[in-house]
Amino acid sequence: MVVYIEGVGLTKVGRHYGLSIKDLAAQVAFNAIEQVGEPEGIDYLIFSSALAPLQDNQLDIAGYVSSYIGLRGIRALNVEAGEASGLAAISIAKSLLESHQADKVLVIGAEKLTEYVSSKAYKQLQMLYDSDLRSFYNIGFAADAALLMRLYMNTYDVDRETLSYWPALMHSNAKENPYAMLRFAIKPDRVSKSQILADPITLLDAYPIGDGAAAVIVSSKDVVKAPLAKVTAIESSTGLGEIELLDDPLIFDSLLNAYRKLSSIADVSQIDFMEIHDSFTIVAPIILESIGLAERGKAPELIAEGHFSSNGDKPLINPSGGLKARGHPIGATGVYQVAESALQISGEFPGIKVDNARRGLVISLNGLGSNSYVALLEGV
Amino acid sequence: MAMDLSISRFWRKKVSLYRLYGSRCKACGKVHYPPKKACPYCGSRDLELIELPKKGKLLSYTTIYAVPEGARLKSPIYFGLIDLGVTKVVAELTDVVDKNSLKEGIEVEAVLRKTQEDRDSGLIYYLLKFRPAMVHR
Numbered sequence A: 001m002v003v004y005i006e007g008v009g010l011t012k013v014g015r016h017y018g019l020s021i022k023d024l025a026a027q028v029a030f031n032a033i034e035q036v037g038e039p040e041g042i043d044y045l046i047f048s049s050a051l052a053p054l055q056d057n058q059l060d061i062a063g064y065v066s067s068y069i070g071l072r073g074i075r076a077l078n079v080e081a082g083e084a085s086g087l088a089a090i091s092i093a094k095s096l097l098e099s100h101q102a103d104k105v106l107v108i109g110a111e112k113l114t115e116y117v118s119s120k121a122y123k124q125l126q127m128l129y130d131s132d133l134r135s136f137y138n139i140g141f142a143a144d145a146a147l148l149m150r151l152y153m154n155t156y157d158v159d160r161e162t163l164s165y166w167p168a169l170m171h172s173n174a175k176e177n178p179y180a181m182l183r184f185a186i187k188p189d190r191v192s193k194s195q196i197l198a199d200p201i202t203l204l205d206a207y208p209i210g211d212g213a214a215a216v217i218v219s220s221k222d223v224v225k226a227p228l229a230k231v232t233a234i235e236s237s238t239g240l241g242e243i244e245l246l247d248d249p250l251i252f253d254s255l256l257n258a259y260r261k262l263s264s265i266a267d268v269s270q271i272d273f274m275e276i277h278d279s280f281t282i283v284a285p286i287i288l289e290s291i292g293l294a295e296r297g298k299a300p301e302l303i304a305e306g307h308f309s310s311n312g313d314k315p316l317i318n319p320s321g322g323l324k325a326r327g328h329p330i331g332a333t334g335v336y337q338v339a340e341s342a343l344q345i346s347g348e349f350p351g352i353k354v355d356n357a358r359r360g361l362v363i364s365l366n367g368l369g370s371n372s373y374v375a376l377l378e379g380v
Numbered sequence B: 001m002a003m004d005l006s007i008s009r010f011w012r013k014k015v016s017l018y019r020l021y022g023s024r025c026k027a028c029g030k031v032h033y034p035p036k037k038a039c040p041y042c043g044s045r046d047l048e049l050i051e052l053p054k055k056g057k058l059l060s061y062t063t064i065y066a067v068p069e070g071a072r073l074k075s076p077i078y079f080g081l082i083d084l085g086v087t088k089v090v091a092e093l094t095d096v097v098d099k100n101s102l103k104e105g106i107e108v109e110a111v112l113r114k115t116q117e118d119r120d121s122g123l124i125y126y127l128l129k130f131r132p133a134m135v136h137r
């Protein structure tokens, strides 16, 4: 069943020392509610946050946020699927509408990553990867992507400097996006020279540590008044998610599976733009290759040649600047992606605009694919 | 120390952590590490514990400077993806004198090393790390 995005609220990703997670949530929720007129009729709140228990010492954050923003009495639930939480939350909202459990769902994604020093965030973010073995080591948040990046470079004989075009492209897109954290251009050759986090990954290869919140109101056909876009289909799949378990770690098995499922229920041709999960430089080409948008090992070259950019052919990828430069407030990211895509389709996105954007694809995953979500958004 | 881990957590994992035991699936033959309750490839629960080879080849590696809280003094930390033939594992790499000695294809071997001290109980925890084999050191 098709559901509709009616209102969105976004805040700039950054270091919001003066605002708590609940304040950030309130800000974007009020913005989204304003667009639909009034809070009456909203019958469910789905909150999406992964680190609230650790950064904010808060459990049942959905319950506490409900009264904090004046919605006491509403049904509310927090959804956590690591980095994929936001799109998982929207998927749950869609299911609630489909099963007639709700008609109008407020989805809020919010995350604080800067309450403590970065090294504490690195420790918390290590939990995105399988804790069974990894938690016995002090490897932080970039180790798995670093192993994957070196493996990719060696397997396909792709050099480091070619990969650097991706973060440069994301920075160039983010420069136009008022909600982006890193709004400055960089030249590709700066990437390898920036601070090393886990080699070959540098600071400019990794998503920035920032706070953020985004909200969308998802409505059924029966109650929708002025939709920005419709969500035609969402699919998801779990996967091995660990580099050592995958026979072929250079394809995300869960994403491949989720994308196949989506293709079987919806037409995924002629996509105008995508918002994909480029947590680290290396994750972007592997996503593009996993869904068949580039031949294996060839995505970095295509990116360097200007494909997927605002000057290239469609689909344009990450007009927002992506996780890399818009930012990646973990549990909020999927909600950002959907909110930005809805605005892109309605022609109201305040950054890089895609001409005649009618069809957008959103891809979100956790880690290296323990869980992958894909959503198709279209014009109404 | 690593993440804040309980004594019982180390105790539960001791066979896989100290002796490098993995699981072999009797249905599809594939091996995985550390052991799960079902084969991650085919779903079968018909598994047997097997001791994994203590030597392997380095497939990929990283030198980590962005280390988590509590591990600053140990920075940098080396971490690798290792092919043991029957399966692949990830592990911390140790005894790396020069980071340029880490290369794809070099032989690495498992050694038992301290990973964490429990300040309250005074217990010291060990687990297997891999070091470059003698010829590469």
Ligand SMILES: [Zn+2]
Residues within 6 Å of the ligand: B025, B026, B027, B028, B029, B030, B039, B040, B041, B042, B043, B044
């Ligand atoms: Zn099996």
